[in-house]
Amino acid sequence: MSIADMRRQYSQGRLSDTDLTAHPIDLFKVWLGDAINAGIPDPTAMTVATVDADGQPSQRIVLLKDYDKDGFVFYTNLGSRKARELAGNPRISLHFPWFFMERQVRICGVAxxxxxxxxxxxxxxxxxxxxxxxxxxxxxxxISSRELLMTQFQQMKDKFAQKAVPLPDFWGGFRVKPSQIEFWQGGEDRLHDRFEYTKKAHESWTTQRLMP
Known part of the structure; x- marks a missing residue:
């Protein structure tokens, strides 16, 4: 079968304006809870997209470690590509792909x-x-080989064998403060339900339905 012919109907559910909450984090909490209860592997896994000085985007999978009405939190090595790119341009996008439930959440903001x-x-x-x-x-x-990485790991195990491991000064977290959050629910005949929350500084969240 050609990949162009690979498709299926989406029929898990609908998303209507009566399902929306005043604050998008409250709806995110419901959807994340649904994903956890459904047994989806790594329900907190999200794509994190950043951009470099030339405008070239890059993506990677990172685990969400906390969230509240102030934003979404993840941790990383501060010398990593994503951290370096965020230092130059704090604009960021997150994406949660809950395929089993035919849902996805897209978040844009500043880290x-x-x-x-x-x-x-x-x-x-x-x-x-x-x-x-x-x-x-x-x-x-x-790095030249995995063996070298494992050697470095063993050196750290030996160094801290009898003591607590301190926080490296090159490791830390980011809070993504969202300005836009979209909830997507797959629909039959590609008539998906999409609702977008947007927020400007010092204003409340507003919502609108988007065409699929």
């Missing part, structure tokens, strides 16, 4: 660095091996 205290609180809650991996990897930098 702000978290405080050292916020970074430390989360870092110290991570499993020790994850803490060690943060020290062992200079994320996005070239």
């Amino acid at each position: 702000e660095k978290l405080s050292a205290a916020q970074n430390a609180k989360y870092f110290l809650s991570r499993p020790k091996d994850s803490q060690l991996a943060a020290w062992a990897s200079q994320q996005s930098q070239p």
Whole structure:
């Protein structure tokens, strides 16, 4: 079968204006809860899109670690490509693809660095091996082999074998403060339901239905 012929009907549900909440985070909470309860693998996995100085976008999958009405939080190596690009241009887009439920959420906004205290609180809650991996990897930098990476990881295990792993100064989090959030529900005959929330500074959220 040609990939051009691969298609299926979307029939899991509908999204109407009566389902909308005044604040989009409240609807996001419902949808994320639905994804978790449905047993979707990695329901907090999201695509994070940034852009470099030449306008070239890049994407990667990152796990959402917190959210509230102030935004969406993730953590990373501050020397990584995404962190470097955000330093030059804080505009960012997130995307949650919950395919099993025929839903997706798209978020646009600006990323702000978290405080050292916020970074430390989360870092110290991570499993020790994850803490060690943060020290062992200079994320996005070239490396000659996996063996070298594992050697660096073992060196960190030996170094911190009998003591707590401190927060690296090159590791931290970002809060994405949204200005636009779209909720998409697949519909039959490609007549999908799309609702977009938008917010300007110091104003309340507004919503509109978008054509599919």
